Amino acid sequence: xxxxxxxxxxVAIVTPFTEDGIDYKKLEELIEFQIKEGTxxxxxxxxxxxxxxxxxxEHKAAIKFAVDKVNKRIPVIAGTGSNDTRHAIxxxxxxxxxxxxxxxxxxxxxxxxxQRGLYEHFRVIANSIKxxxxxxxxxxxxNLNINPETLKALSEIENIAAVKECNLAQVGDIINxxxxxxxxxxxxxxxxxxxxxxxxxxxxxxxxxxxxxxxHDLVAKFLNGDLEGSRKLQLATLDLIKALFIDVSxxxxxxxxxxxxxxxxxxxxxxxxxxxxxxxxxxxxxxxxGLIG
Numbered sequence: 001x002x003x004x005x006x007x008x009x010x011v012a013i014v015t016p017f018t019e020d021g022i023d024y025k026k027l028e029e030l031i032e033f034q035i036k037e038g039t040x041x042x043x044x045x046x047x048x049x050x051x052x053x054x055x056x057x058e059h060k061a062a063i064k065f066a067v068d069k070v071n072k073r074i075p076v077i078a079g080t081g082s083n084d085t086r087h088a089i090x091x092x093x094x095x096x097x098x099x100x101x102x103x104x105x106x107x108x109x110x111x112x113x114x115q116r117g118l119y120e121h122f123r124v125i126a127n128s129i130k131x132x133x134x135x136x137x138x139x140x141x142x143n144l145n146i147n148p149e150t151l152k153a154l155s156e157i158e159n160i161a162a163v164k165e166c167n168l169a170q171v172g173d174i175i176n177x178x179x180x181x182x183x184x185x186x187x188x189x190x191x192x193x194x195x196x197x198x199x200x201x202x203x204x205x206x207x208x209x210x211x212x213x214x215x216h217d218l219v220a221k222f223l224n225g226d227l228e229g230s231r232k233l234q235l236a237t238l239d240l241i242k243a244l245f246i247d248v249s250x251x252x253x254x255x256x257x258x259x260x261x262x263x264x265x266x267x268x269x270x271x272x273x274x275x276x277x278x279x280x281x282x283x284x285x286x287x288x289x290g291l292i293g
Contacts, residue, residue: 001180001181002161002181003161004161004162004183004201005077005101005132005183006075006202007040007201007202008039008041008201008202008219009038009041009202009208009219010043010203010205011039011041011043011205011208011212012048013027013043013044013046013066014049014209014257015049015051016264016265017050017264017267018265021058022065023264024065026262026264026265027066029262030262030264031070035070035074037213038217039074039212039215039216041074041075042074043077043078044062044066044076044077044078044079045062045078046136047079047138047249048206048209048249048253049062050268050271053269056090059091060094060098063076063078063094063095064098067098067100068099075101075102076101077100077101077104077134077204078091078102078103079103080092080094080103083108083109083112085108085121085125088105088121089125089128092105092125092128092129093128093129095129095131096131101131102132102133102161103131103132103133104134104204105122105134105135106141107135107136107138107146109143112144113144115147115150118144118150119154122157123157126158133157133159133161133162135154135162135164136163136187137165137187138164138166139166145170146163147170148178154182155177155178162182162184162185162201164185164204165186165195166187168188168191168195171184171198172198175198183200184198184200185202186205187204189205189206189207189215190237192215192218193230193234196219201223206250206253207237209253210253210260210286214236217229217233218230236289239288240286240288240289240291243282243284243285244256244282244285246281247274248271250267251267251272251273254267255273255274255279256286259292260292
C-alpha cells in the first residue's frame with residue numbers, strides 16, 4: 001500500500017504573466033489565497049499553468065518559487081512532463097533538487113508511443129528520481145490513453161504513486177487492478193464525485209483557482225461520509241464548470257479570475273482571448289454562482 005501524496009483538492013494553479021514574464025508577486029498572492037482557502041496541494045507548471053509555453057529557465061524558476069513560498073505547508077507537485085523522455089528526466093531531477101514533493105508527468109503527445117513505450121518512458125523517469133510520480137492521463141489533449149493494464153505494471157514501480165485520470169470509463173478497472181498501489185485523482189472537475197465513489201482520493205482541479213474552498217469541501221465531505229453534502233456541491237458547480245471549459249482551458253479560468261479582480265493577465269499565444277459570446281456565458285455562470293455581481 002502506498003500513502004497518498006494528498007487527499008482532497010489539488011489546484012492546477014494558473015501562471016500569471018506580464019509582457020516581461022511571470023508575475024511572481026501575483027503568483028505569491030495566488031499561492032497564499034489557495035492555502036488560506038483550504039486547498040490540499042498545489043500543482044505548479046501543469047497544463048493550466050501553461051507550462052508548454054515556458055522556456056526551461058522560466059519553468060524551473062516557477063517550480064522553485066512555488067516550493068519556496070509554500071514552504072512545506074501543503075505538498076507542491078511540479079509539472080515536469082514532456083514528449084521527450086530525456087527532457088522530462090531533466091525537469092524531474094531539477095524539481096526534486098529544489099524540494100518539490102512530487103512530479104506530474106503527462107503522457108507523450110504528438111510523437112505518442114505504444115503501451116510498451118509508455119511503460120518504459122515513465123519507468124526511466126521514475127527511476128531517475130526518488131520523489132513520487134503522478135502520471136497524467138489526458139487522452140483529449142494527447143490522443144493517447146494509458147491502458148489499465150499498463151497502469152497496473154507502472155504501479156509496481158516503487159515511486160509511481162498516483163494517476164491524474166481523465167478517462168472515467170476505465171477508473172473501475174484501474175481500481176480493481178491496482179488497489180492501494182495507485183492513488184487516483186480526477187482530472188475532470190465535473191466528474192469528481194463519480195471518481196470518488198469508485199475509490200479515488202481527490203481532484204487536480206481547474207475550478208479550484210476560483211472556488212478553492214468549495215472544491216476542497218466537495219472532496220472532504222465525501223471522504224468524511226457526508227455524501228449528500230458532496231453531491232449538492234458537485235451539482236451546484238456543474239454550470240460553472242461548463243463555462244470554465246467553453247473555450248480551451250485555461251482561457252476561461254483566467255478570464256474568470258480577472259473578472260473577480262485577481263488580475264492574472266491573459267494567456268500566451270497560441271491561446272487567445274474568449275469571444276464576446278463565450279465571455280457572456282462565463283459571466284452569467286459566475287453571477288449565478290455568486291462570484292461576481
